[in-house]
Amino acid sequence: MSWLETLRTGLDAVFSHxxxxxxxxxxxxxxxxxxxxxxxxxxxxxxxxxxxxxxxGSNLLVVSPGSATATTGIRGGFGSASTLTQADATALASxxxxxxxxxxxxxxxxxxxxxxxxxxxxxxxxxxxxxxxxVRARSVTEGRFITAADENTDAAVTVLxxxxxxxxxxxxxxxxxxxxxxxxxxxxVGVLNTVGASxxxxxxxxxxQAVVPITTVANRVFGGSGRTSVQSIFLEAASxxxxxxxxxxxxxxxxxxxxxxxxNADFTIxxxxxxxxxxxxxxxxxxxxxxxxxxxxxxxxGIGVMxxxxxxxxERIREIGLRKALGATHRAIRRQFLVEASVLGLAGGVLxxxxxxxxxxxxxxxxxxxxxxxxxxxxxxxVVAIGIGIAFGVYPATRAARLAPIDALRSE
Amino acid sequence: MDAPLPVIELHDxxxxxxxxxxxxxxxxxxSLTIAPGEYVAIMGPSGSGKSTLMHILGCLDPLTSGSYxxxxxxxxxxxxxxxxxxxxxxxxxxxxxxxxxxxHSAWRNVELPLCYAxxxxxxxxxxxxxxxxxxxxxxxxxxxxxxxxxxxxQRVAIARALVTDPALILADEPTGNLDSSAAAEVLALFDExxxxxxxxxxxxxxxxxxxxxxxxxxxxxxxxEMETNQAGVLS
Numbered sequence: 001m002s003w004l005e006t007l008r009t010g011l012d013a014v015f016s017h018x019x020x021x022x023x024x025x026x027x028x029x030x031x032x033x034x035x036x037x038x039x040x041x042x043x044x045x046x047x048x049x050x051x052x053x054x055x056x057g058s059n060l061l062v063v064s065p066g067s068a069t070a071t072t073g074i075r076g077g078f079g080s081a082s083t084l085t086q087a088d089a090t091a092l093a094s095x096x097x098x099x100x101x102x103x104x105x106x107x108x109x110x111x112x113x114x115x116x117x118x119x120x121x122x123x124x125x126x127x128x129x130x131x132x133x134x135v136r137a138r139s140v141t142e143g144r145f146i147t148a149a150d151e152n153t154d155a156a157v158t159v160l161x162x163x164x165x166x167x168x169x170x171x172x173x174x175x176x177x178x179x180x181x182x183x184x185x186x187x188x189v190g191v192l193n194t195v196g197a198s199x200x201x202x203x204x205x206x207x208x209q210a211v212v213p214i215t216t217v218a219n220r221v222f223g224g225s226g227r228t229s230v231q232s233i234f235l236e237a238a239s240x241x242x243x244x245x246x247x248x249x250x251x252x253x254x255x256x257x258x259x260x261x262x263x264n265a266d267f268t269i270x271x272x273x274x275x276x277x278x279x280x281x282x283x284x285x286x287x288x289x290x291x292x293x294x295x296x297x298x299x300x301x302g303i304g305v306m307x308x309x310x311x312x313x314x315e316r317i318r319e320i321g322l323r324k325a326l327g328a329t330h331r332a333i334r335r336q337f338l339v340e341a342s343v344l345g346l347a348g349g350v351l352x353x354x355x356x357x358x359x360x361x362x363x364x365x366x367x368x369x370x371x372x373x374x375x376x377x378x379x380x381x382x383v384v385a386i387g388i389g390i391a392f393g394v395y396p397a398t399r400a401a402r403l404a405p406i407d408a409l410r411s412e
Numbered sequence: 413m414d415a416p417l418p419v420i421e422l423h424d425x426x427x428x429x430x431x432x433x434x435x436x437x438x439x440x441x442x443s444l445t446i447a448p449g450e451y452v453a454i455m456g457p458s459g460s461g462k463s464t465l466m467h468i469l470g471c472l473d474p475l476t477s478g479s480y481x482x483x484x485x486x487x488x489x490x491x492x493x494x495x496x497x498x499x500x501x502x503x504x505x506x507x508x509x510x511x512x513x514x515x516h517s518a519w520r521n522v523e524l525p526l527c528y529a530x531x532x533x534x535x536x537x538x539x540x541x542x543x544x545x546x547x548x549x550x551x552x553x554x555x556x557x558x559x560x561x562x563x564x565x566q567r568v569a570i571a572r573a574l575v576t577d578p579a580l581i582l583a584d585e586p587t588g589n590l591d592s593s594a595a596a597e598v599l600a601l602f603d604e605x606x607x608x609x610x611x612x613x614x615x616x617x618x619x620x621x622x623x624x625x626x627x628x629x630x631x632x633x634x635x636x637e638m639e640t641n642q643a644g645v646l647s
Contacts, residue, residue: 005527016515322511325472327500327528329493406472409511
């Protein structure tokens with residue numbers, strides 16, 4: 001008997017018991033829809049977090065002072081001084097020392113109150129170099145960013161985040177306006193692009209800050225003794241594949257400059273990847289939990305298929321006997337019941353994937369969480385559904401095939 | 413002069429059933445030869461072993477001992493799959509219960525053996541139509557069994573038995589579930605098939621049905637009690 005013929009027989013059997021087939025499919029359907037939704041939900045949450053972290057800059061490494069190890073506890077610089085200096089940043093910017101580092105931006109930041117005509121606003125003042133723009137993957141929507149000339153002359157200029165500009169100047173054009181910080185008037189020369197407020201607490205609001213040349217900040221705004229120290233050094237690796245090489249180069253150069261060993265290092269280099277891993281691990285755990293519950297419901301659906309197929313074999317014992325008398329081989333009977341079980345699985349899988357996709361479109365409007373539609377998950381779920389049909393159909397099909405034709409024919 | 417190769421040759425066939433500690437000797441040494449074109453009725457009271465003999469003849473049940481040659485092939489030594497093939501191509505079954513698939517139309521019931529024989533779809537269809545025409549149901553091909561009378565259903569079953577052009581038609585109480593006019597129709601159809609040269613074996617307990625056959629084999633207690641020809645003469 002050809003496969004096509006067997007398929008027709010299977011479809012006939014499914015359609016001649018509509019209610020029973022429908023209920024059986026329902027088990028698979030719910031399982032598949034649940035798997036697609038939970039996986040989509042988890043992937044959506046991860047995509048959201050990794051999007052936020054990617055907004056910090058591509059191929060980013062962050063060097064921060066102090067370090068913590070499991071054996072020695074937290075270690076910092078002397079007093080409250082940062083152990084990182086502008087000299088460190090300059091050294092890392094050298095192509096000879098670190099060929100895999102494309103750009104370096106030291107940064108020092110502090111919360112300050114900015115005053116414009118009649119308004120004041122407390123925000124983060126970031127002192128950095130022109131490379132900050134590319135390292136943090138930002139751009140300016142208006143005006144220009146700070147330049148090397150600004151840096152060399154301790155120029156009193158600033159580039160505002162979009163939110164900061166809005167708060168200080170409302171709908172007036174901020175370009176050319178003056179804001180005062182710690183008594184120093186700064187001219188606004190540019191406005192940064194909007195990256196959106198971050199929902200995760202791991203990052204601060206990237207649209208609310210004022211960028212000032214690092215020399216201006218050190219010499220004219222913050223002042224104090226630690227003028228050459230910086231709070232962090234942002235490094236941009238030449239490419240994502242060069243990330244670990246860049247890490248190694250920065251690490252060994254800083255160890256050498258600070259004359260310390262890896263055991264008592266006074267700095268920490270963290271990558272975007274490590275931030276990402278931390279931030280997504282919770283989501284991942286939750287997704288895995290939900291997905292395993294969904295998988296259990298899929299298993300229950302599969303047992304439902306087996307149950308129905310066993311009933312079907314018992315009920316159609318005469319039919320099996322007749323088919324054998326008419327020349328059906330073992331294989332043909334087994335195939336018939338396997339095809340029937342996989343038709344149930346396939347139908348449940350396709351309908352479940354449909355329901356899952358509809359849910360993925362509709363649900364985000366109700367629960368304000370993104371759900372990623374993953375084609376891999378959808379196709380995978382359908383394949384799994386057919387697999388379940390086959391796996392749980394094997395036993396009933398084999399039982400049907402083993403029936404002696406005479407016993408089957410005799411039964412009433 | 414060579415006699416034509418017999419369709420059925422049974423030599424000392426024994427069938428013993430074991431159910432737990434109980435053994436039942438259903439057939440105790442039957443030898444029987446049926447030539448091509450013969451119409452043979454097997455009769456006997458219930459418990460005489462005629463159903464068991466029918467299952468053996470239909471290759472539905474293996475022998476305990478003895479040998480069975482069907483159309484020149486030793487079927488007593490065949491594997492399950494080979495037997496399935498023999499049933500498919502050499503034997504046409506007609507059952508008391510008709511055994512039609514209720515969800516299939518008449519022509520799809522008739523084409524079923526051809527599906528298992530691997531015949532192409534268009535050929536299956538035309539051969540099924542021919543068989544249904546032959547039993548006088550050309551106008552009922554799309555009807556399901558539930559929409560047909562008992563006599564018509566049995567004629568569909570006969571068409572199904574004919575469609576593979578088998579060496580042997582094996583009918584088990586074919587009129588047992590029919591009223592007398594439907595039974596007469598079916599028996600007339602059997603007579604016609606016999607005239608056209610088919611080899612027929614009919615199992616029955618009704619003497620007037622058996623009388624239409626060339627030869628009547630009477631079983632009792634698993635053995636052949638006597639054989640008579642059409643004139644009622646012991647052979």
